[in-house]
Amino acid sequence: MGRMIYLDNNATTQMAPEVIKAISEAEPVVYGNASSMHTFGREAQRLVEEARGNVAELLDCQPSEITFTSGASETNNTVFMIAKSIIDRKGGRIVTTTIEHPSIIETVKYLRKQGIHVDQAPVSADGRVRMDELEKLMGPDVVLVSVMTGNNETGAIQPIKEISALAHRFGAMMHTDATQAIGKMQVSCKDWDLDYLSCSGHKFYGPKGVGVMYARKGRPFEPLVHGGEQEHGRRAGTYNTIAIYGLGVAAKLAKENIAEESHRLWAMRERLREGILANVPNVVVNGCKERENCLPGTLDVSFENVEGESILLMLDMAGIAVSTGSACATGSLEPSYVLLAGGLDIELAHGSIRFSLGRFNTMEDVDYVIEVLPPIIRRLRQLSTRG
Numbered sequence: 001m002g003r004m005i006y007l008d009n010n011a012t013t014q015m016a017p018e019v020i021k022a023i024s025e026a027e028p029v030v031y032g033n034a035s036s037m038h039t040f041g042r043e044a045q046r047l048v049e050e051a052r053g054n055v056a057e058l059l060d061c062q063p064s065e066i067t068f069t070s071g072a073s074e075t076n077n078t079v080f081m082i083a084k085s086i087i088d089r090k091g092g093r094i095v096t097t098t099i100e101h102p103s104i105i106e107t108v109k110y111l112r113k114q115g116i117h118v119d120q121a122p123v124s125a126d127g128r129v130r131m132d133e134l135e136k137l138m139g140p141d142v143v144l145v146s147v148m149t150g151n152n153e154t155g156a157i158q159p160i161k162e163i164s165a166l167a168h169r170f171g172a173m174m175h176t177d178a179t180q181a182i183g184k185m186q187v188s189c190k191d192w193d194l195d196y197l198s199c200s201g202h203k204f205y206g207p208k209g210v211g212v213m214y215a216r217k218g219r220p221f222e223p224l225v226h227g228g229e230q231e232h233g234r235r236a237g238t239y240n241t242i243a244i245y246g247l248g249v250a251a252k253l254a255k256e257n258i259a260e261e262s263h264r265l266w267a268m269r270e271r272l273r274e275g276i277l278a279n280v281p282n283v284v285v286n287g288c289k290e291r292e293n294c295l296p297g298t299l300d301v302s303f304e305n306v307e308g309e310s311i312l313l314m315l316d317m318a319g320i321a322v323s324t325g326s327a328c329a330t331g332s333l334e335p336s337y338v339l340l341a342g343g344l345d346i347e348l349a350h351g352s353i354r355f356s357l358g359r360f361n362t363m364e365d366v367d368y369v370i371e372v373l374p375p376i377i378r379r380l381r382q383l384s385t386r387g
């Protein structure tokens with residue numbers, strides 16, 4: 001491979017060198033089952049508990065409120081199934097949005113088939129939830145409100161503290177999928193008064209296949225995976241000790257670097273945005289506009305009269321990895337439901353590209369994109385008008 005620039009950090013991140021070092025040192029020696037009572041087991045358990053402490057510090061909660069899962073998808077499913085279980089017994093409904101991650105959107109479809117009532121609040125063109133519409137959907141029968149902290153496609157940040165207060169005013173529980181926000185902004189279970197939160201290790205430079213569920217002390221809990229007594233019966237299955245340990249190291253790094261990291265990401269994002277707007281005609285920047293409402297490293301752009309997939313493939317040939325809006329449905333050429341939910345024209349949605357910057361990107365990467373992208377768009381537009 002020649003020069004390769006990875007600008008798909010919202011899909012997944014490279015593990016931090018500190019995480020790789022920690023897990024490669026632990027892997028050969030810590031192989032006991034963390035549930036075993038002997039020395040090997042206790043050593044494994046020690047790493048799991050160290051990680052739990054780090055995560056609790058990052059999320060501003062108690063270690064006992066943290067359960068390790070396989071990722072945010074599993075955590076999101078667990079939270080919604082807890083709500084289903086309550087609704088099955090006592091009635092009620094769930095309120096969420098139209099722009100959640102597929103692990104919630106598809107769970108909503110499944111729950112509706114099971115007879116559960118779920119309402120989805122719309123968003124504005126800037127990707128932010130329509131608070132007036134959300135309020136209209138509230139009522140005393142709402143069991144759970146679930147709104148993501150930061151959107152994986154547009155980068156729009158939602159006012160979670162405010163939404164949480166609204167949910168509680170109606171006696172509902174509040175969940176947020178904070179997967180994209182971790183390490184990029186302050187996330188506080190306490191300050192936001194959350195009941196549940198989801199996140200995933202590989203989105204903040206930790207290992208893949210390991211995630212977190214925060215459930216506030218005293219809130220209902222039902223396991224999705226039944227079996228052994230791991231996690232106090234909340235999530236059965238032998239501990240993925242090394243991955244959990246790695247997630248803990250990543251959590252510690254994330255907490256240390258939030259201010260500096262978000263500042264750096266925003267500077268690169270703005271340079272990229274300005275560079276594209278100055279050098280490519282007929283483009284639209286999708287989603288958030290103001291610094292405080294944006295995930296700092298995310299830039300979603302629509303190019304008129306070009307297919308996002310064609311841009312992605314041409315950029316890949318030039319050594320630049322990005323994604324189209326429909327990243328989670330690779331293989332299908334469906335435009336992004338998130339962009340359509342924001343009211344974007346379907347043609348423009350087809351021409352969208354998401355650039356997501358991360359810890360290992362530099363200004364030179366951004367300048368290279370600004371150099372390579374304009375001729376690619378020109379060429380694709382020539383081809384499409386000729387066709």
Ligand SMILES: *Cc1c(COP(=O)(O)O)cnc(C)c1O
Pocket residue numbers: 010011070071072073074101103148150151152177178179180200201202203209211
């Ligand atoms: C990536 C992501 C998920 C899913 O995480 P997994 O690790 O694939 O389970 C959920 N929500 C958001 C917002 C994400 O970006």
